């Protein structure tokens with residue numbers, strides 16, 4: 001298990017949060033621009049009665065993070081665990097595969113070329129941190145820009161706190177390699193206060209358990225504490241396309257290679273809707289080089305891991321690694337999902353792969369194409385033709401396959417067609433981090449957090465305008481804080497937290513470029529809540545009729 005955790009002593013370092021006066025005075029009303037019925041119903045959960053008790057009961061460092069060096073001995077300091085403690089730790093022995101390590105975007109160099117250059121307020125001490133992990137910027141972001149109200153509604157499925165929220169695992173990733181696992185919150189305000197306190201550079205979302213995750217140790221070796229629900233998730237990362245993209249590699253992306261994500265979203269989204277009947281699917285930019293899907297329908301949330309695995313298999317078409325050889329071997333006649341996927345993908349293949357990436361221009365890469373084709377005579381003839389025409393484009397080479405096959409005459413056309421279909425799929429079909437889909441317990445980076453390396457916000461992607469989404473145009477934390485600053489500069493600079501005039505002016509985010517993304521999120525959440533209300537109503541009616549409802 002790649003993740004390490006802490007010794008029992010280190011896990012149990014309960015601490016009482018000492019809220020600073022500033023925090024306690026903060027009264028945020030982030031959703032007051034255009035109140036809806038849900039907003040009104042939500043009003044009471046925003047009340048804070050007492051400082052929250054924070055129990056960093058489960059702490060483990062990220063597998064890829066540098067060893068954290070204890071800096072503080074204060075009672076409420078987060079517990080920091082050195083990487084070297086890995087071997088002695090058995091925190092996760094209850095659960096297999098609970099790590100969230102798949103999305104190692106987090107570990108990418110913070111000095112990559114696309115690091116956002118957010119302005120750091122002059123009060124920032126010491127060297128300038130990357131915008132995405134700058135505490136001054138994070139404080140403003142969480143207090144004024146994060147869509148807390150809709151976030152709560154999204155996870156809670158109801159206006160009042162339910163076990164869906166209360167028993168949900170959150171993990172908070174702090175600057176310096178400290179991770180608080182198994183955090184949970186009885187109300188939105190407790191979550192919000194904890195986030196304001198720790199200013200995590202990343203929040204991850206885990207499953208809903210049968211009981212409070214903070215109490216999990218009291219249930220050790222018992223089935224009483226187990227994960228029962230989680231959105232069905234998908235994770236696509238451009239590093240899995242390094243053998244087919246030529247424009248960028250590793251953590252780098254551009255609009256050309258982003259098209260692989262676009263086509264993946266198209267293929268998965270339509271299949272989830274048409275083949276599985278899901279409706280509440282949210283796609284979220286991961287902040288650097290990929291996208292996540294959150295399928296939030298009740299039926300999807302309640303899938304057990306066997307069914308998740310079956311679903312993952314359904315979408316596992318490109319198999320093995322880069323050096324595996326032929327990675328797509330699908331049965332004929334093509335499954336309707338694959339036939340539909342090919343229809344979607346073939347246009348992208350011609351423009352976004354052959355033209356934009358030109359993956360076979362070099363001889364060694366063209367060799368890979370030859371290995372995917374049937375008929376030794378065909379392969380030999382193509383090889384000779386391409387050797388004779390060095391630098392021939394991938395589009396021309398793709399066209400050569402049919403023309404050369406025709407001139408040979410003996411190539412089986414059915415075999416050739418199927419091989420070409422497999423090539424299209426190998427170069428375009430979604431490549432998934434399958435564990436994210438298969439395991440309820442797998443944590444996934446939350447929407448609307450800021451990528452620490454790029455400073456970009458993990459915003460929802462509008463599937464009605466997929467072609468219009470440019471990851472490099474996504475708002476950055478630095479840019480957003482500057483927008484707030486500019487908006488209030490007439491009044492003497494950036495508004496301080498707790499000014500108390502949010503009511504008069506509306507939420508800060510409404511005057512920044514994050515607004516369309518939060519509006520989209522709000523629309524998504526409202527659609528989900530409508531269905532949840534309907535479910536509750538029908539269930540109640542059935543129960544009153546004495547029938548019960550088997551969901």
Ligand SMILES: [Zn+2]
Nearest residue numbers: 247248254257
């Ligand atoms: Zn690129």
